[in-house]
Every structure is written in C-alpha cells, then in structure tokens.
Amino acid sequence: MKDFKYNRGLVLIIMVGLIASLMISFARHGVEENNRQIDLATNYEDLLELADREGLPAEEVMAKAKEAGITSLAVYDTTFKKLNANGKATAIAGSELLGSYHSGTLTDPLWRQLVAEGKIQGNEVYIVGHDARTWQELKEDVPRRLGKDRVHLLKVGDEEVMAAKAHFESFVKMDIGMPTDEMEAVNKAGFHVIARPSNFNKCTEDDVKAVFKRLDGMDISEVVFSGSQVLGANKSLQTTIDEMKARNLNMGLIEGVTQLQFYKQDGMEEIAKGIGYDKIVRLYAIPKDEQPKLKISTAVERWANTDEERNIRIDLLRIYDKPSPNMSLMETNMQYFKDTHDILVAHGYTVGPAGTFASFYPSKYLRALVMAGVAAAAVLYLSLVIPALNTAVKKQWLLFVIFALCAMVPILMGTGAKIRVLAALASANLFPALAVIFQLDRIRHLRDKITLGFGKMLITGIIALLVTGTLSYIGAAYLSASLADTEYLLEFQIFRGIKLTFVLPLILVGIAFLQRFDIFDGRMDDTDGVLNQLKKIMDMPVKVKTLFVLFLVLVAGVVFVARSGHTSGMPVSAAELKFRAFLEQALYARPRTKELMIGHPAFLMAVMAFWRKWPTMIFFGLVLIATIGQGSMVETFAHMRTPVFMSFMRGIGGIVLGAGIGAIAMMLVQLWQTVISRAKERKSA
Template sequence: MATFTYNKTLIGLIIIGLLAAFTIDWQRHTVEQANSTVELVMDYEDIVEMAQIEGVEPAGLLRQFKDAGVTSLAVYEATLEKLNKSGKITALPGSEILHQYRTGTLTDPFWRSLVADGKINAEEIYVIGQDKQVFREVMSDLDRRLGPGRVTLLAEGDRPVLSAKANYEKAVKWNLGLPTDELATVEKLGFYVIARPTNYTKVTADDVNSVFNRMAGIEHLTTVIFVGDEVLGYPDLLPLTARNFRERNLTLAMIEHPLQLQFLKQEGLLQLAAANNYQAARVYAIPKDEQPKLKMAEAIQRWVVTDQERNIRINLLRRYDKPEPGKTLIETNLAYISGVKEALVAAGFNIGRADTYKPYFAAPWLLALVVLGAVAAGVLLLSLIYPFATRWQYGLVVLLAALLLFPIVKGGGTLSRQMAALASAIIFPVLAVTWQIDRWRRLEALGKLDGHTGAGKIIVTGLGALFVTTMLSLAGGLYVGAVLSDVRFFLEMEIYRGVKLTFIAPLVLVTIVYLTRYNLFDDAQPLNARGLWRQVAAILDRPVYIKTLVLFGVAAFAAWVFVGRSGHTAGVPVPAIELKLRSFLEQVMYARPREKEFMIGHPAFLLAVMACYRQWPRLVQYMLVVVATIGQGSLVETFAHMRTPVLMSVVRALDGLALGAVFGVAAIIGVLIVRAVAARMGRSPAANE
C-alpha cells in the first residue's frame, strides 16, 4: 500500500494561519455587529399619489406612514410633466398656443399679443409659473441642460413666462433638479430626506454645486441615491461631488443588482464610494414585476432575510397597488410597513438612519499569515497527490509565499488575496476528504473493515467522521472569510472570484486523490501515486455499455444542475417546492443551510462510511465520496459571500451539519430497510412451486 506523509511543519503553518484567520474574523464580526440599523424608505411621490387615489390629505397620510415605521422619504427631481399635474406650473408647446389662436379659443390678451408680435414659435415650449420658487428652479435647470441662448424670460411679475427651444414630448420628461419645496415638506414632517438626483451632460462644477445648493438647509438630508447610468460629476468632477458628500456627512446608497451580485451599473459609483471614505450603504428594492406576486407575509420575510444575509441597510419599499381582501389600499400598505418594521426589530435590527461600515482593513501581517497558511495547505495537498521531497515542499512554499505576500506587505495585494481565497475554498474541503480517505485506508489495512460492522457503529462512527471532516472544511471557510476581510468586500465593491471553479475543482481533485489510493475496478491491487495515469488510461480503455452511457447521462444532468445553480446567473430554475422548503427553513433556523450540504453532501458522506465498512464495490465508494465532497465544498464557498456576516456563515455551516446528520442517518436506515426487504424477497419461494 502506498504511503502518504502529512508534513507536520506544513500543518503547523496551516494552524498558525488559522489562528490569524480567526483573529481577523473576530475583528470582522465586531465591525458587522456595529452595523445593525436599517432605514425604511418609501418614495414621497408614491404616498402622495396614494393620498390622491384614496381622497385623503397627503400630510396626514404621510404622518400615518411615519408612525407605521417609515423613517425616510426619497425625493426625485422635478419634471415638467409632474409639475403640470401638480398645478405648480403650466407647460405648453407653442403649437398648442397657435392652434388656440387660430381657432379663436385663445382669449387671454397677453398671449394674443405675443402671437400677434410673432413671439410664439410652434417648436418651442412655454412655461407659466403659478409658484415663483418652482418657476425659478425650473428656469435655472432648463438653462443648465439646454445651454446659453435657448431659454428666454418673456414676462415677469405674478405670472412669469419663459420660452425654451426644445422638443416638448421629450422635454416634459427631463429631470429638472431637486424640488426644494418637497425636500422641505419631507423634513418638516419629521422624516429623514433621501435625495435622488441625476447627472448632467457635459457636467460642470457649477452644475454639481447647484445640486448640493438645492439641498442646503435640509438638516435631515442623510443619503443620496443617484438616478440614471452615472453618478453626479462623472467623469471628471467626482472629487467635487465627494467633497460635498463629506462636508454634509452624506451616505452614498448603492442599489443591489437584481441578480444579487454587486450593483446596478452606474459609472463612477465605486470611485465615489471610496472617495467618500466608504460611507456607503447597500440598497434593495423588491422588483416591480415580482412584488405583486408575493403575499404580504412573504414580502416581509424577504426583507428580514435580505437584511440579515446580504448586508442591506436601506430598504426601498414599494407600495402595494392592490388592496388585500377586507382592507383599503391605505390599510394594506400601512400593515405592510408596520409588519416589516416589527419583523426586523424581532430579528435584532434597529430602525433609523442606515448604519455604514467603518473603513475596516485587516492588518497586513495577519493577512500575510493567512496567505502563508493557504500556500502551505496547497503544497500539503500536492504532496498527498504526488509525494516529493520535503526540501522541495519547503522551497515551493517559500516561492509561492514570496509571490503572493509581496503586494500584501506593501499595503495592496487585492489580487493576491483573491487568489488565496480561491485556493483556500478549493483546497481545504479536498484536504478534509483526503484525510478521511486515508483514515479508511488505515482501517482497511488493519482489517477493521470486514463487511460485518453493525448499523449502530456505522452511524456513530459516521457522525463522528462527518463532524471532524466538516470542522476541517470549516477552517477553510474561516480562511476565506478572513483573507478577503475589508470594507470593500463587505460592500461588494470587490468580490470573490471563481465561484464555478470553486464547485468543480474539489470534485476533480478528490477524484485524483482517490485514484492515487484505489483501483476502481480491481480491489486487490491499489495503485500508488505514480500509477495514476496508468489507471486513467485503463479506465478509458474499458468497454462502454448502455448502462454506462445512462449513468454518464445522469451524471451529466446532475453536473448541469449543480453548476447551473451556482453563482449569480439566471440559470437552472428553482422548483416551487424547494422555494417553500427554503422559506420554511428561513423561518425556523437562524441561518438557512444549503441543500447541497444537508440534502446531498452530508447524507452521501454517511453512506460513504457505510460503503467502506460494508465493503461495497469500490466504484460505489468513489461516487459517494465525490458527492460527499460537494457538501464540504459548498460549506467553504458560503464564506465567499463577503456581504454575509461571518457569524451567519459559521452558523449556516453548523445548521447544515446538524440537518445533514439527520438526513444522513435516515439515508442509512433507508438503505438497510431496502436491503433487508430485498434479501427477504430473494429467499421467498415462488408462488407456483
């Protein structure tokens, strides 16, 4: 039997790295614990429109929503279309004025004189002000967006009029700056104010300053959520925008992408977050087309899970447009808001202005120790696949560590850390399973796997082995969670790279490990490491049967589902029954475990233990070991989601272990029952004998 030596020095480096990882993870936990206040936001326009639909006074309805739990109102820029509807200004195309003149319906002497003097152009827009402040703001922003000479003041006084050379159908939808009257109204009612401005074409410093001047005097202005494809000041004036943010202590809101990976694309967003000293918060809104399909209880639970698992601190709540049975539209939405607030408070959150992470960055020397441990783990695994001299192992550690650590000790090294995280996520579950395989080999060599072990011992031994293997894999998760720990990863400005590879590579490596220790088709002649390629060649030379093709077809389908369900792509759909199971587990457990662990990987691990003790065919043992590796790899990959608190990832792994143990024991009992029934039926005499 080939022997594989576990280099104790490399194991020592791994342990040192684990201690450093635990230190960083604890620091990360304290930072995450201090970030527990969630802001409940609605659009000011949504509530005002609801008041109009229900025929109630807007200010009173706004107060009701404040009492229900809304902390903040988002104020969008004004448009001619919205101002027309509100009656604050009147905007008309010149063609309509001329049409009235020619049909005799234009009776106002002022307008008739303008038409008679040739001052009305069919292709221009005319704006009449009912509210002087609103009129001044509209004129100012039209002048900025259209440029010199395209906006003309035709009349002043109680009824000011301007003309603008622009296409009416397009111009009525243009954003024309933040309405100061709405900002003031929101603040007066006791809400925090969230501004939603847009950028300008060929933006100037005066344009940027004008936006912040509109916000001047609003003491409870806390956050800015930009609208459009760019942040204000992009591309050349981001430093000016950032300076205004810092002077006003504003939070930059970043809207999560619908696929839950980073953010909706806005040019300059990440640069502005860094320039604002990472005073930024992640925002989530249930998609418009999805919310009507959700029952209120489901939507409320969605918010709890979202805030717990994805570090969302600004909940942008959309109203329900259809009332629930027995309730008015207002009652439905008030119940929704109060339900979200109560559920979040019960989950341990505070409600108020959104917390932001302090700009945490782990100490470079701690990161260096973690990376060194990851390198040692990689070299150890390599030596367990193809043994080579100890001095060469140390030399390889020194070489790889030097390449990865130099950027880190210089104060950078994001790519090095991402590489170390990817390596840890792949290597540690493989090391954990490899250790278990070698343990089984030792037991087999000692004659303790005789095929007659009792079910009770298999279960007890299997549970113990599963616990130890999971703890070894969990060490890899702590490595991943530590080496990427800084505020950029918490906010998902930077992300873990290589999700698909993280799922596939451990299965390939475990296959290689297994083939260096066992011959799949000849139990009597285990192969050494140098015989790996001969065994691969032998496998490829074996005849192919229909059952083999069917088996490979099933395996290919499983692989498609396995890979397609990983990452953040709209790949393999999730069955409705699985969604219900997820919802149930989210409600009864602190952190919902992954199905790959408790339904697939961990039960397969316990069946692999049974396969070894009962001496099932080697091919069956191999397949169960590979499936068991899925659970271990999934456990480590959980920690790659840096937006999720590290404590939740740990608890998720432990929850998966506990639930997986239950499913695994049930799987063993089920197999024993099936085998007993089959044996009994095989011994029964035929009915016609």
C-alpha cells in the same frame, strides 16, 4: 498499502495561519455587528399618490406612514408632468398656443398680442409659474438643463413667462431640479430625505454646486443618484466628491437586478473611492413587476432575508396599488410598512439613517500569515498525492518557501489584490479536499483493526462528518480572511471563482482516491496509481447503456454547476422554492440544498459503503458526491456580502440536517438489506 505521511511542520504553519484567519474573521464580525441600522424608506410621490387614491390629506397619510415605522422618504427631481398636476407651474406647447389663437379660443389679450407680434414659436415651450418659490427654482434649473442659449424670459403683462426651445413631450418628462418645498414637507412630517438628484448633460462644477446648495438646510439621510450616471459624471466628479465630503453625506448604491453588485451608474466607483467606502450604503427595492405578485407576508419575509444576507441598509418599499382582502388600500400599505418594520426590529435591527461599514482593512502582517498557511496547505496536498514528494521532506520545504514568498511578499508590500484572490481560490478548493483525504487515510488504517455493527457505524459516520466539516471550516476561515475588507463586504469586489470551487475539489479528491484505492479489482488498499488507473479507464470498452449513464452524469453536472455561484444559470422549481422558504423561516440561516440533500447524506452512505465492502467504484462515487457538501460549506463564505456568522450557521445547519437525512438513508438501506437477506434465507431453506 501506500502510506502517506503528514508533514507536521506544514500542519503547524496551517494552524498559525488559522489563528491569523480567525483574528481577521472575528474583527470582520465586529464590523458587521456594528452596522445594524436600516433606513426604512418609501417614495414621497408614492405617498402622495396613495393620498389621492384614498381621498385623504397628504399630511394624514404621511403621519400614518411615520407611525408604521417609515424613517425616510425619497424625493426626486421635479418634472413638469408633476408641476402641471400640482398646479405650481404650467408648461404649454407653443404649437398649442398658436392653434388656440387661430381657432379663436385664445381669449387672453396679452397672449394674443404676443402671438400677433410673432413672439410665440411653435417649437418652443412656455412656462408660467404659480408659486413664487417654485418659479425662482425653475428660473435657475431650466437654463441649467437646456442651456442658457435655449431659454429666455418674456413679459405677459406684469408676469414673467419663460420660453424654452424644446420638444414638448420630452420636456414635460425631463428632470428639472430638486424641489425644496417637497424636501421641507418631508422634514416637517418627521422624515429624513433620501435625495435622488439626476445628472446634467455636460455637467459642470457649477451645476454640481447648485444641486448641493439646494440640499443645504435639509435633513438628508442619504444621497442616491437617479439615472445611469451619478451627479458630476464625467468631468465634475471631484466636485461631487468635495461637496459630499463637506456635508458628510452617505451615498446609496442600488443593488443590481441579479442581486449582485450594483446597478451600473457612470462615475459611481470614483465617487465611492473619493468619499470613502465607509460612506457607502447598499439599497434594494423589490422590482415593480414582481411586487404585485407577492403577498404582504412574503414581501415582509423577503426584506428580513435581504437585509440579513446581503447587507442591504436602505429598504426602499414601493406601495401596493391593489388592496388586500377586507382592507382598504391605505390599510394594506400601512400594514405592509408596519410588518416590515416589526420583523426588522425582531431581527435585532434599529431603524433610522442607514448604517455603514467602518473602514475595515486587516493588518498586512496577519494577512501575510494567512498566505503562508495557504502555501503550506498547497504543499501538503501535493505531498499527499505524489508519493515521491511525500518521502522527500526537503523538497516539501523548498516548495513551501517558494510558494510562501510569492504569496507573502506582495501582501507585505501593500499590494497583492490578485494574490488574495488566488489564496481564496486555493482555500476554497484545497481544504475541503484535505478534509476528505484525511478521512480516507484514517479509515484505511482502521478497517482491519475494528469491526462495526450498524449502530456503531452510524455513530462513527456522524462523528466523521462533524470532524470533516470542522476541517473544511479551516478553509472557510482562510477564504474569509484572504478577501475580507470593506470593498468586498459592499461587493465593489467579488470572488469570481465560485463555479470552479464546485468542480475542482472533486478533481483533487479524485486524484487522491486513485492514489489510495484500486477502483477496478476491489483491492481497497492497493492501487496502480492515478495514471495507470486513468489509462485503464480510457481503454475500457464502452456499452451504449454506459454512454447513457455517462450522459446522465454529465447533465447532472451541468445542472449542478449552473445552479451554483453568484448567479444561477437555471430556474429553481416551485417546490424547491417552498422548501427553501420553510427552511428560511425555521432556521437562522437556510442551509444549502447541495449540502443537506446531497453531500452530507452521501458522506454517511460512503461510510456504509466502506465498512460493508461495497464495490470500490460505488465507494468512489459516493466520496466524490460527499466532497460536494464539504466544498459547498467553504464556498458559502465566498459570498462576502453575507455576514460571516450567518455563513457559519448556514454550514452548521447543513451538517445537522444532512446528518439526519443521511442517517435515515442508512437505516433504509440497512432495512432493505435485512429484508433481502431474510428472503434469501427462506428461499434457500
């Protein structure tokens, strides 16, 4: 029997690195716990629409929304579509004026005189103001949007009229500028304003300053830029940075449609870096086409999970456009607002201007110790799969020095971003593999020394699962500590090796298994080594049914990888979605299906396979499947936007439920074997 020895010095270095990792993770947890305030928001326009549809005063609807828990209202640039509707200004196509003149329906003598003098052009738009403040803002904003050379003023009697060379249909939809009357109305109703300005074509420094000057005196909770560019892109971004810093404003970034990183806006990275990542907030809104399909209770639960799992701190709620049964449209939406507010408070959140993450960049010295621990783990693994290296302790230390220097020096120099990613990738793959290998070595030594009945075997399997999970969690601590900083918590940076972590641990464990066990002749404690066994596999004659089984395994592997990672490449069935929803409501954090339904039950079945001396090939397959659960526990921590405590509890829930399912599976197999055995006895008798 090949006996692999564990280098205690390397294990000690791993423990030192673990202490450093835990220090970083506890500090991260503190940063996350201090960011527990959510801005519960809706659109100002939506409330006005709701008031119109219900025939209620806007003030009454806003008061009800305030009472239901809404804290901020989003105000967008005004458009002439809105101004034409609210009567504060009117935009008229020149072609329409000319048509009215020639048809005789233009009765105003002053307008008729302008037409007669040739001052009305069919390719121009004519703007008339009906509100003094709005008119003054239009005289500032329209020339900025179109260019001063395309705008001029006319006199119609004592009134000013603005003429703009523009395509009418496009013009009425065009963003004009932030309306101070709407922002004041929002503040007067007791809400904060989420300012949603859009960028200008060929934006200048003066354009940027004009927008922020418009915001002065308003109670602004956050600025969330509208459109595909932030204000100031691409040549005036520094002005935007300076104006936001001068006013101490936070910027909200909209989560991407795949719930990963952000909706792409030109210049957003530069603004975020310029004002500081501690001034950035993640915003989420349920998609327009999805919300009508959701019951209020489902949408409310979505908000609770979203804020907890993805660090969303601006919840932008859209109104429902159809009432719930036995409720008015007003009652439906106020219930939606209130239920969302109440569930967030029940989860320990406060509501108000969105909280932000404090600037979090752990000590480079702690991070260097983490790198040393990862280097030690890499050498330890190599020593456990290469017999010649296992006995050459000096070579192990030489390798460690090389690996450690390559990993630690860039970190100590203040760089090392790529090294950190490599360390996280190594942690996610090495530690689950080492945890499983440790159990393989342990049971090889115990098998001939003790015998286990079913009860003891079950208890031993559960204890072994807990121990293996604990060892895998060392890798989780290392992974978290390798990446943790504000940029990763906000998802400006993401770990891109997730799908690899579902495959590589299986390969690492497979190599170690083949160095310890012979999968062909049943000699559990002897082996010809990895290469010889792989050669045997390649030389095996293949039957059609074997090819079919291999094809099914391949399909299962593709499904397994495609459904994993930041983005899923395959849809999830309705039944599984319901099961997930049940777990989300029943537990603090929903365990991963691959852990509780696949990996951990397979671990207990592998224990049974070993002690009951099932064919080694079956034992091998179960060990690989069990490794899936261990790898998934660690990979969970690669989703850095999810609070570290939630990731920890997710893994605990998976182990507990997975152990229960595995125990039931063992009992069923035991029962089946007992029934078969008794049937054979009766037959032989």
